[in-house]
Amino acid sequence: EKGGYEHFMFKEIMEQPEAVRKTLSPRIKDGRIILDDIELEPDYIKGLSRIYIVGCGSAYHVGVVAKYNMEKLVRIPVEAVLASEFRYASPLVDASTLVICISQSGTTADTIAAMREAKKLGARVLSIVNVVGSVIASESDYCLYTWAGPEIAVATTKAYSTQLAVTYLIALVLAESRGTITSAAYASLVDGLQALPSALEEALKLKEHIQYLASIYFNKENIFFIGRNIDYALTLEASLKLKEISYIHSDAYAAGELKHGTISLIEEGTLVIAMASYIKLVDKTVSNIVEVKSRGAEILTLTTESGLNHVTHTSDNIITIPDIHEVLLPSLAVVPMQLFAYYVALMRGCSIDKPRNLAKSVTVE
Ligand code: BG6
Numbered sequence: 001e002k003g004g005y006e007h008f009m010f011k012e013i014m015e016q017p018e019a020v021r022k023t024l025s026p027r028i029k030d031g032r033i034i035l036d037d038i039e040l041e042p043d044y045i046k047g048l049s050r051i052y053i054v055g056c057g058s059a060y061h062v063g064v065v066a067k068y069n070m071e072k073l074v075r076i077p078v079e080a081v082l083a084s085e086f087r088y089a090s091p092l093v094d095a096s097t098l099v100i101c102i103s104q105s106g107t108t109a110d111t112i113a114a115m116r117e118a119k120k121l122g123a124r125v126l127s128i129v130n131v132v133g134s135v136i137a138s139e140s141d142y143c144l145y146t147w148a149g150p151e152i153a154v155a156t157t158k159a160y161s162t163q164l165a166v167t168y169l170i171a172l173v174l175a176e177s178r179g180t181i182t183s184a185a186y187a188s189l190v191d192g193l194q195a196l197p198s199a200l201e202e203a204l205k206l207k208e209h210i211q212y213l214a215s216i217y218f219n220k221e222n223i224f225f226i227g228r229n230i231d232y233a234l235t236l237e238a239s240l241k242l243k244e245i246s247y248i249h250s251d252a253y254a255a256g257e258l259k260h261g262t263i264s265l266i267e268e269g270t271l272v273i274a275m276a277s278y279i280k281l282v283d284k285t286v287s288n289i290v291e292v293k294s295r296g297a298e299i300l301t302l303t304t305e306s307g308l309n310h311v312t313h314t315s316d317n318i319i320t321i322p323d324i325h326e327v328l329l330p331s332l333a334v335v336p337m338q339l340f341a342y343y344v345a346l347m348r349g350c351s352i353d354k355p356r357n358l359a360k361s362v363t364v365e
Pocket of ligand 1: 056057058059102103104105106107108111154155156358359360361362
């Protein structure tokens with residue numbers, strides 16, 4: 001059942017190209033995104049004033065990536081909110097608000113509560129769910145399934161990737177309807193989406209290199225992740241994945257924020273993992289790398305082929321992912337970070353598929 005692998009988590013990491021292909025390909029027809037499982041009327045889309053994206057854990061982290069991408073493409077305010085916070089924060093929700101609920105299981109109590117609250121306040125709810133027929137899938141106004149197949153490991157990997165893929169589709173459909181994307185930009189993003197499954201296969205080939213990096217760093221007790229924009233969103237997920245399964249304490253920081261306090265925790269030998277895939281901000285992130293390096297940090301940088309020559313002089317080790325459309329970078333950047341968490345946990349002898357104190361689906365508030 002583990003497909004010959006030692007752990008479900010590793011099997012599920014390896015299944016990502018196929019899972020993303022299954023999620024995307026039925027919804028791309030002749031260069032267009034067709035979401036025929038939902039009916040969002042053009043007038044409704046034009047009348048939207050804001051979008052909330054709610055979820056817990058990694059599903060929330062998908063929302064943080066989507067916030068950056070959707071605001072860029074759709075030009076309306078998008079906020080990612082933890083489901084457990086949403087309900088009690090007097091959210092600004094009315095009929096012109098779209099609430100997107102993300103959940104692998106479709107049964108997470110906090111997300112169910114947020115969904116019901118959003119509906120009560122008059123918003124329509126669009127859910128992104130993996131488990132067919134689950135509570136969130138059936139109670140939401142619209143549901144886009146992530147066709148990831150069953151996910152067994154507690155730490156999510158392929159559900160995260162397919163959720164992210166669905167957010168790109170939604171962003172494209174909204175941007176097209178609202179006229180905020182040119183046809184050339186639309187076409188280039190669709191091309192990128194079509195190339196995504198094979199780019200994921202490329203990214204998975206990094207596994208031996210990541211295993212080597214894990215063997216250097218698995219004894220660290222404190223790790224910082226830094227990044228800007230979509231790379232910052234990625235640090236949240238990379239840090240959570242590592243913490244959840246390896247029990248190493250880590251922190252995710254917006255790269256420019258570190259010097260406003262937490263840089264005091266950087267000392268000789270502290271590992272800083274810099275996510276620098278977004279080429280427009282790579283040099284800004286490099287300045288933050290220099291700040292921590294001069295205080296003794298060891299630097300592992302993740303970048304793209306195009307970013308490589310920007311980071312070589314400031315990094316002790318580098319992970320290079322293939323170039324792809326900038327909106328889609330998080331899909332590739334997360335893969336080496338999942339593998340890193342996996343190998344580090346493996347080398348520390350942790351219970352990878354069932355980390356202590358965690359449940360796959362949390363049905364209490
Ligand atoms: C947590 C899981 O309890 O719930 C996370 O450990 C998951 O992996 C989160 O991301 C949300 O779960 P779901 O099913 O709503 O996506």
